[in-house]
Amino acid sequence: MTTILETKNLEMKFGAVYAAKDINISIQAGEVLGVIGSNGAGKTTFVNMVTGYLKPTSGDIIYRGKSIAGRPTREVTKLGICRSFQIPQLFPELPVIENMLIALTIAKQDRPVLFQPAIDGALEDEAHALLARFNIDGYADQEIQTLPQGVRKLVDIAMATVTEPDLLFLDEPTSGVSADEKMDFMRVLIDALQTTRTAVLFIEHDMEIVEAFSPRCVAFYEGTILADGPTAEVLENAKVREFVIGSEYHRSSSDSTQQAGAT
Numbered sequence: 224m225t226t227i228l229e230t231k232n233l234e235m236k237f238g239a240v241y242a243a244k245d246i247n248i249s250i251q252a253g254e255v256l257g258v259i260g261s262n263g264a265g266k267t268t269f270v271n272m273v274t275g276y277l278k279p280t281s282g283d284i285i286y287r288g289k290s291i292a293g294r295p296t297r298e299v300t301k302l303g304i305c306r307s308f309q310i311p312q313l314f315p316e317l318p319v320i321e322n323m324l325i326a327l328t329i330a331k332q333d334r335p336v337l338f339q340p341a342i343d344g345a346l347e348d349e350a351h352a353l354l355a356r357f358n359i360d361g362y363a364d365q366e367i368q369t370l371p372q373g374v375r376k377l378v379d380i381a382m383a384t385v386t387e388p389d390l391l392f393l394d395e396p397t398s399g400v401s402a403d404e405k406m407d408f409m410r411v412l413i414d415a416l417q418t419t420r421t422a423v424l425f426i427e428h429d430m431e432i433v434e435a436f437s438p439r440c441v442a443f444y445e446g447t448i449l450a451d452g453p454t455a456e457v458l459e460n461a462k463v464r465e466f467v468i469g470s471e472y473h474r475s476s477s478d479s480t481q482q483a484g485a486t
């Protein structure tokens with residue numbers, strides 16, 4: 224296994240409040256990692272520090288052997304770390320393909336300049352190939368504002384991968400996606416990222432999604448890490464059950480074991 228990112232005693236203080244304290248996390252190439260924690264636990268602060276939106280008050284962030292703590296987002300993105308937000312960052316009145324072309328055009332410029340419509344056939348092929356990877360090329364000519372939320376989110380995440388990142392942070396990818404669509408949405412998303420061996424860390428409040436898609440899970444509580452390990456173990460951890468997910472939550476795999484035992 225290759226460690227691509229490692230944080231060392233990472234800390235973020237706002238006045239007297241520790242939003243993050245003693246955060247030591249390592250991420251392996253191609254890994255899928257779920258992050259859980261109640262509101263205000265420090266999850267977004269952690270992602271903001273690694274992606275250059277916040278400068279840590281102390282500690283270090285090592286990416287592929289080099290410190291990136293406090294580097295600006297643009298630089299961090301160029302190095303191979305990207306993110307997408309809870310609310311898709313798209314041009315709603317433009318078709319999907321034009322959104323992708325904008326993202327690809329910007330990614331290929333050293334210095335971003337005002338967008339000029341791309342008429343480059345190779346770039347269009349690249350945009351279609353990316354959409355196909357996320358199973359959404361059929362929507363290429365539709366305006367973003369006409370799409371179901373799950374498809375919009377896939378477009379947004381596909382756009383976040385135009386620079387071919389090694390590591391992608393997703394903030395609540397399934398929020399706003401209907402309960403019926405969530406599992407299929409995540410399957411498409413994770414499969415697409417695995418084809419390029421992109422490591423993904425996703426923040427998620429839906430424990431069934433965490434259980435189904437992330438072999439490893441990190442639980443945050445009050446700015447610190449409460450547990451980090453195989454998801455099944457973390458979701459059974461007494462402190463995680465008390466402070467993060469609630470004792471009434473039953474893992475679906477443990478439910479099926481119980482049901483199997485009862486029959």
Ligand SMILES: Nc1ncnc2c1ncn2[C@@H]1O[C@H](COP(=O)(O)OP(=O)(O)OP(=O)(O)O)[C@@H](O)[C@H]1O
Nearest residue numbers: 237240241242260261262263264265266267268269
């Ligand atoms: N810019 C800021 N200024 C002051 N305090 C902040 C700032 N950003 C975050 N905090 C505080 O830091 C703590 C951690 O917040 P953070 O947003 O990282 O939590 P979170 O786990 O992402 O929560 P949520 O699930 O609600 O997004 C909270 O107490 C929050 O109020």
